[in-house]
Amino acid sequence: MSRLPQNLRKQVAEWLADYQDVGELPDSDLALQSLPTVWACSPFVAAACMRDPDMLAELVASGDLERHYDDGEYAARLTGQLRDVADEDALNGALRRFRRREMVRIAWRDLAGWAGLQETLRELSDHADACIDGALAWHRAWLEERHGTPRDANGEPVGFYVLGMGKLGGRELNYSSDIDLIFGFTEPGETDGERKPLDNQQFFTRLGQKLINSLNARMVSGFVFRVDMRLRPYGDSGPLVMHSDQLETYYESQGREWERYAMIKARVVGGDQEAGDALLKALRPFVYRRYLDYGALESLREMKAMIAAEVKRRRLEHNIKLGAGGIREVEFVGQAFQLIRGGRERGLQERSIIRVLEYLGQHNELPGFAVRELLEGYEFLRRTENRLQAINDKQTHELPEETLEQQRIAYGMGFDRWESFKERLDTVRRHVHDHFEQVFAAPQAEHDGGGTDDEVDIGDVWGQAVTGERATEALQANGFARPAESLERLEAFRNGSHCRALTETGRGRLDRLMPLMLGATAAAERPDATLARVLDLLEAIVRRTAYLALLVEHPMALSQLVKLCSASPWIARHLARYPMLLDELLDPRTLYAPLRRQALAQELRERLDAYPGDDLEQRMEVLRQFKQANTLRVAASDVAGVTPLMVVSDHLVDIAEVVLNEVLDLAWSHLESRHGKPTCVVDGETCHPGFAIIAYGKLGGLELGYGSDLDVVFVHDSRGERQVTDGERQVDNNVFFMRLAQRIIHILGATMAGGVLYEVDTRLRPSGRAGLLATSLDAYHEYQREQAWTWEHQALVRARFVAGSPALGEGFDAIRRELLTRERDPDKLRREVRDMRERMREQKGSKDATAFHIKQDRGGIADIEFMVQYGVLLGAARAPRLLRYTDNIRLLGELSDAGWMTQDDAGLLVDAYRTYRSRVHHLTLQEEPAVVPEETFRELSGEVAAIWHRVMDD
Numbered sequence: 001m002s003r004l005p006q007n008l009r010k011q012v013a014e015w016l017a018d019y020q021d022v023g024e025l026p027d028s029d030l031a032l033q034s035l036p037t038v039w040a041c042s043p044f045v046a047a048a049c050m051r052d053p054d055m056l057a058e059l060v061a062s063g064d065l066e067r068h069y070d071d072g073e074y075a076a077r078l079t080g081q082l083r084d085v086a087d088e089d090a091l092n093g094a095l096r097r098f099r100r101r102e103m104v105r106i107a108w109r110d111l112a113g114w115a116g117l118q119e120t121l122r123e124l125s126d127h128a129d130a131c132i133d134g135a136l137a138w139h140r141a142w143l144e145e146r147h148g149t150p151r152d153a154n155g156e157p158v159g160f161y162v163l164g165m166g167k168l169g170g171r172e173l174n175y176s177s178d179i180d181l182i183f184g185f186t187e188p189g190e191t192d193g194e195r196k197p198l199d200n201q202q203f204f205t206r207l208g209q210k211l212i213n214s215l216n217a218r219m220v221s222g223f224v225f226r227v228d229m230r231l232r233p234y235g236d237s238g239p240l241v242m243h244s245d246q247l248e249t250y251y252e253s254q255g256r257e258w259e260r261y262a263m264i265k266a267r268v269v270g271g272d273q274e275a276g277d278a279l280l281k282a283l284r285p286f287v288y289r290r291y292l293d294y295g296a297l298e299s300l301r302e303m304k305a306m307i308a309a310e311v312k313r314r315r316l317e318h319n320i321k322l323g324a325g326g327i328r329e330v331e332f333v334g335q336a337f338q339l340i341r342g343g344r345e346r347g348l349q350e351r352s353i354i355r356v357l358e359y360l361g362q363h364n365e366l367p368g369f370a371v372r373e374l375l376e377g378y379e380f381l382r383r384t385e386n387r388l389q390a391i392n393d394k395q396t397h398e399l400p401e402e403t404l405e406q407q408r409i410a411y412g413m414g415f416d417r418w419e420s421f422k423e424r425l426d427t428v429r430r431h432v433h434d435h436f437e438q439v440f441a442a443p444q445a446e447h448d449g450g451g452t453d454d455e456v457d458i459g460d461v462w463g464q465a466v467t468g469e470r471a472t473e474a475l476q477a478n479g480f481a482r483p484a485e486s487l488e489r490l491e492a493f494r495n496g497s498h499c500r501a502l503t504e505t506g507r508g509r510l511d512r513l514m515p516l517m518l519g520a521t522a523a524a525e526r527p528d529a530t531l532a533r534v535l536d537l538l539e540a541i542v543r544r545t546a547y548l549a550l551l552v553e554h555p556m557a558l559s560q561l562v563k564l565c566s567a568s569p570w571i572a573r574h575l576a577r578y579p580m581l582l583d584e585l586l587d588p589r590t591l592y593a594p595l596r597r598q599a600l601a602q603e604l605r606e607r608l609d610a611y612p613g614d615d616l617e618q619r620m621e622v623l624r625q626f627k628q629a630n631t632l633r634v635a636a637s638d639v640a641g642v643t644p645l646m647v648v649s650d651h652l653v654d655i656a657e658v659v660l661n662e663v664l665d666l667a668w669s670h671l672e673s674r675h676g677k678p679t680c681v682v683d684g685e686t687c688h689p690g691f692a693i694i695a696y697g698k699l700g701g702l703e704l705g706y707g708s709d710l711d712v713v714f715v716h717d718s719r720g721e722r723q724v725t726d727g728e729r730q731v732d733n734n735v736f737f738m739r740l741a742q743r744i745i746h747i748l749g750a751t752m753a754g755g756v757l758y759e760v761d762t763r764l765r766p767s768g769r770a771g772l773l774a775t776s777l778d779a780y781h782e783y784q785r786e787q788a789w790t791w792e793h794q795a796l797v798r799a800r801f802v803a804g805s806p807a808l809g810e811g812f813d814a815i816r817r818e819l820l821t822r823e824r825d826p827d828k829l830r831r832e833v834r835d836m837r838e839r840m841r842e843q844k845g846s847k848d849a850t851a852f853h854i855k856q857d858r859g860g861i862a863d864i865e866f867m868v869q870y871g872v873l874l875g876a877a878r879a880p881r882l883l884r885y886t887d888n889i890r891l892l893g894e895l896s897d898a899g900w901m902t903q904d905d906a907g908l909l910v911d912a913y914r915t916y917r918s919r920v921h922h923l924t925l926q927e928e929p930a931v932v933p934e935e936t937f938r939e940l941s942g943e944v945a946a947i948w949h950r951v952m953d954d
Contacts, residue, residue: 001036005407005416008040015039015046023053026060034112041111041412044393048104055101065105068119074102074130082134091138092214095131096221102127107175107390111412117379118354120386125171128179131215131224132162133270139210143203148193150200152186159186159272160204160241161279162211165231169265170351174382175389176396178226179215182266183208183241186275204241226395231262244279251286257299263287264338265351288342288349294549295509296339300332301440320381320388321397325429327385329436330378333357336439337365344583346610353378370435377432380413384425387412458522459515461490478522486528493535498542506545513552520558524566533565533572540576547579550586557585560636567639568925570706571632578628578755592642594633594651600658603630608662619666620747623659624754630655635706639925645918646889652704659748659757660693660710660803667743671736676727678736682720689718690805691737691774693744694812696764701798702887703917706924709759710748713799714741714774717808737774764795777808781815790832793819794869798886817883820876833870834952837862852937854916854923854930859941861916863948864888864909870952871895888913905947912944 001009016039019025026032039046049056059065078098085091106123109115115123140160150158165180167173185204191197198206216227232238233250242250251259264287268276311322321327334356342348347359354375361371387409388396399422400406406418415421458478461471475483493499502510517534524530541547551558561582565572575581584591595603604626611618634651637643643651668691678689697711698704718733725736741762748757765771766783775783784792796816801809840862846853855861868891876882879898885891889910896906916937920930 004036004040005411007404008407008411009036011404012036012039012046015050019046019050019053022050023057026056028060028066030066031060034108034114037411038108038111041387041408042107042390044390045104045107045111048100052100055104059101059105059108065108066114068109068115069123069126071126074123074126075133078130078134079137082138085138088142088210088214091135092217092219093221095135095214095224096219099127099131099224100222103175103393110386111390117383117386121167121172121174121382124173124175124177125168128168128173128225129164129269132164132179132181132211135214135224136160136162136207136211136270139207139214143207143210144191144193146193147196147198147203148191150185150189150191150198150203152189152200155192156187158189158200159275160184160207161268161272161276162270163266163276163280164269165262165266167265168269169267170353171267172352172382174385176393177389178228178395180228180231180262181269182229182232182247184247184276184279185241185243186272188243200243201239201241205239208240231259244275244282247279248282251283255286257296258303260287260296260339261300261303261335264335264342267351284349285343288338289546290343293340293343293546294553295505295546297336297440297553298505298509298549300336300339304329304332304440316398318399319397320384320399320425320429323429325377325431325433325436326397327378327381329432330357330374330381333366333374333436333439334360341365344580366435370438373431374435377428380425380428381432384409384413457515458518461487462494462514462518463511475522475527478518478527480522480527480531482528486531489532489535493539496539498539501543502545506543506548509545509548509552510542513548513558516552516555516558517562520562521566524562526566529569530562530566533569534562537561537565537572537576537579541579541582544579547582550582554586556588557582560585560588560591564636564639568635569927570925571635571639573927574628574632574635578625580625580754581629581632584629584632591633592637592640594637594643595630595654596651597654597658600630600654601661604658604662616666616670617752620750621752621754623662623747624752624757627655627659627757628754631706635925638921645914645921648921649703649705649917652706652708653699653702656699656704656710656758657802660712663744663747663757664691664693664803667740667747670743671740672727674727675725675729675731675736677725678716678718678723678733679726680718680720680723680733687720689716689723689733690808691716691740692804692808692812693802694799695802696795696799697761699802700800700886705917705921709761711761711764712802713762713765713780714744715777715780715808715812716774717777717805717811719776719778734772734774734776738772741774764792777811777815780812784815784819788819790829790873791836793873794833794836794866796820797869797872797891800886817880820872820883821880823877824873826874829874830870830952833866833873837866837952846931850934851931852934852941854920854932854937857941859937859943859945859948861913861920863944864892864913864916867909867948867951868892868895871900875900901951905950908943909947912940915940 001012004012016025016035026035039049078095081094081098082091085094106115106120106127110120150160152158161184163169163182163184165182167177168179168181173179183204185200187200189200191200191203212227212229215224217223229240230236232240233242233247233254251263263283266280266283268280307322307328308324311317311319317323319326331353334353337360338348338350338356345363347363348356350356350359357366357371357374357378360366361368366374385397388398388400390412391400391405391408400409403418410416410418410421413421415424458474460466461474464471466474471487472483475486480486499507499510517538518531521527521531521534551561561575564575564585604623607622607626608619611622631652634643634648634655638648680687680689692715694700694713694715695711696713698708699710699712714737716733716737718737723733724730725733731739745760745762748760750756762773763769765773766775766780766787771783772779784796796819799816801812841856841858844853844856846857853860865888868888872882872891872895875895875898879894879900882891882894882898885894892901892906892910892913895901896903901909919932923930923932
């Protein structure tokens with residue numbers, strides 16, 4: 001008592017005197033020490049104890065006051081208390097007694113400091129769940145006795161479920177909160193009662209009404225919870241209950257943005273859990289868009305503006321829930337990210353705002369200090385909210401004006417004076433509001449031309465404030481070399497079918513974006529070409545107006561889009577084909593920093609872990625998004641000059657190999673679930689043969705380019721006896737591995753929303769197209785040793801193991817080493833390599849004397865590659881070190897070190913190879929063929945041809 005402020009001490013002393021007239025003080029030192037604080041902060045708890053002193057004595061004696069409840073304990077306790085309830089009045093009385101006891105217990109533990117905020121909110125929510133489910137079960141049993149069991153058309157019992165929304169759904173209920181509910185049942189039909197059957201709609205409407213009455217009705221003993229049903233479809237004008245198909249149809253066809261927002265927290269709080277969960281799963285695409293929905297920011301801004309207007313109208317500035325920097329602003333910050341990104345990031349599909357904010361911090365989507373201040377602010381505000389409502393068990397969010405009530409709040413929050421508490425509260429609300437403004441500020445909501453009355457701003461060209469010659473002049477003044485042509489292209493876009501079909505919302509977003517886009521395009525190096533590329537991209541995405549919102553909301557994303565489209569039509573087309581990649585433009589720190597192998601594997605694993613393992617189609621889509629996003633990062637760093645040529649290929653190879661390993665795992669899991677694992681018996685022992693992917697060509701040689709095919713060969717090591725799978729649907733191992741190869745090719749090559757992963761070329765397998773798609777390692781060895789052509793051994797120079805069984809990879813390496821270290825006749829080898837090269841040049845080289853085909857013409861890339869392959873085949877028997885690498889640059893160094901080629905010649909070929917490949921990369925990004933004017937590389941190609949003549953001609 002001595003620790004209480006004077007005015008609170010006096011009141012608590014009076015209550016204690018009154019209490020001792022009707023009951024004895026608790027027989028617990030802990031309870032006695034905490035009693036003054038609890039009663040001083042909550043007249044509601046004090047009054048409840050004085051009204052029913054036996055309740056307090058029982059709470060202490062049972063030990064319940066001093067411990068937290070386990071999961072399910074509320075439900076178990078209430079079920080026991082309702083077991084012998086005979087009628088509705090008895091039910092309602094039992095519910096209210098249960099509620100009073102448990103609310104006193106929860107408030108006591110909270111105010112005494114024995115329970116943290118999250119425990120308090122969770123127990124309040126679990127208590128509400130138990131009351132809803134307990135009352136529902138009792139009323140359903142009572143109704144079924146009179147009308148029978150509701151059944152569907154097949155005679156199966158029909159489930160009824162209650163969805164808890166808002167704070168109840170998020171398990172964040174406060175002391176005196178309303179509970180927002182939605183009722184649903186699984187199927188139409190009727191009850192099976194003989195005397196008074198009812199249509200299922202009627203039955204469940206009555207059930208819902210009775211549940212509401214038991215919870216909501218005010219009686220002498222109080223109420224259980226105020227029930228709000230206005231969040232159901234059509235609000236107060238809609239039916240009280242709807243079946244699942246009706247609910248799903250409503251949200252899919254008529255659901256509004258605020259209903260998406262509300263559904264974030266929806267949770268089954270009573271009735272048929274499985275049926276309710278099935279509905280929520282079906283509604284997940286409505287709540288969480290598969291694309292990045294930056295249009296949600298506009299909707300949330302509008303909702304917040306309406307709340308702000310209401311706060312101003314009702315003078316609720318001191319409302320800690322709705323006012324600036326209040327609880328709702330913390331929730332809006334987290335839920336904005338959920339609505340925008342939740343469809344792509346399962347970690348954001350959370351009901352708890354605390355876990356959402358923690359996720360945003362862990363994944364660097366909000367700065368760490370912002371997350372800390374929001375979490376600290378949320379806890380402080382929610383504790384204040386609980387202190388306010390614990391005073392008199394009333395739903396309020398307004399700070400009190402009476403001195404005594406202010407003292408209760410300050411003391412309950414750990415402050416000696418109201419002024420100290422208020423100062424801390426103001427600081428918390430200021431921090432929260434600052435972070436709210438950072439997320440919800442609309443930096444590009446309005447375009448400010450900034451020009452004088454006599455100047456024409458380029459943004460006015462889109463709005464047609466200026467037309468004709470003045471519009472052309474505006475474009476020309478802003479750096480457009482062909483203004484008339486660009487204006488014509490802009491008008492064609494404006495008047496095209498894509499723009500004409502836009503909704504009012506979509507048109508508004510486009511009208512905000514286009515002046516900004518024109519301004520950014522004018523600052524590019526080649527405004528005319530850049531504008532054409534950006535407009536092509538916008539035509540592809542304009543109807544998906546969430547992407548327009550992304551660009552309007554994020555100046556950095558728009559800036560990077562224009563920059564990349566200016567640098568590369570390939571990137572522009574890549575973005576147009578896969579607009580989901582626009583999200584990558586938000587952060588230049590990651591856009592221009594491609595990941596290496598380990599980080600790529602980790603990112604892919606995190607993306608795939610967000611989806612069930614049995615959802616093959618979704619996982620295939622995730623693989624495509626991963627590949628396209630990371631290819632964009634490589635291309636962006638390439639055109640920005642951040643990443644040198646050889647590293648560009650390294651990045652592309654890393655992406656391909658990470659994808660291949662995952663695709664192999666997916667395909668294997670699919671087949672193993674059907675047929676079991678491949679087995680065979682070797683020397684009396686059962687073995688599990690492995691499978692491997694061998695890369696040839698550019699992937700094998702670590703020289704992948706944008707859009708390169710994957711040249712691969714599939715091998716396995718099944719041998720011996722009884723080569724069959726061990727599942728119920730057994731197949732021969734050869735069949736299993738053939739289907740595995742087919743499945744891999746399908747996963748890689750199937751056209752989906754995210755495009756194609758990779759085109760696959762398997763023609764380098766033994767016997768080419770006539771051979772088996774997957775070959776045993778022994779058969780592969782025999783073919784290469786006995787039947788392979790010289791050009792197939794040339795290809796083997798660039799071959800390497802990239803995915804599958806490491807042991808099988810080692811076996812392949814041994815075979816490769818054996819084959820490439822053979823002694824060969826130099827003249828015969830030279831003649832065969834040279835003849836193959838001449839045939840290739842004749843078929844693929846340029847027929848135009850004024851043009852130079854960088855890859856195929858004399859002195860080009862293919863000449864260098866053939867010389868390297870010839871050198872390895874000829875020299876590996878005496879210099880096995882030539883087998884260490886598969887890429888041409890390092891092989892040229894090895895050939896020089898082995899004495900097969902002079903350092904000068906090797907150095908020239910290395911420089912030429914890098915120069916050629918760099919130009920091919922550049923031309924690819926400009927969507928141009930690998931052909932340049934003949935004079936471009938005349939000197940360099942002549943030097944390469946001279947080395948070819950010395951090495952390859954007789």
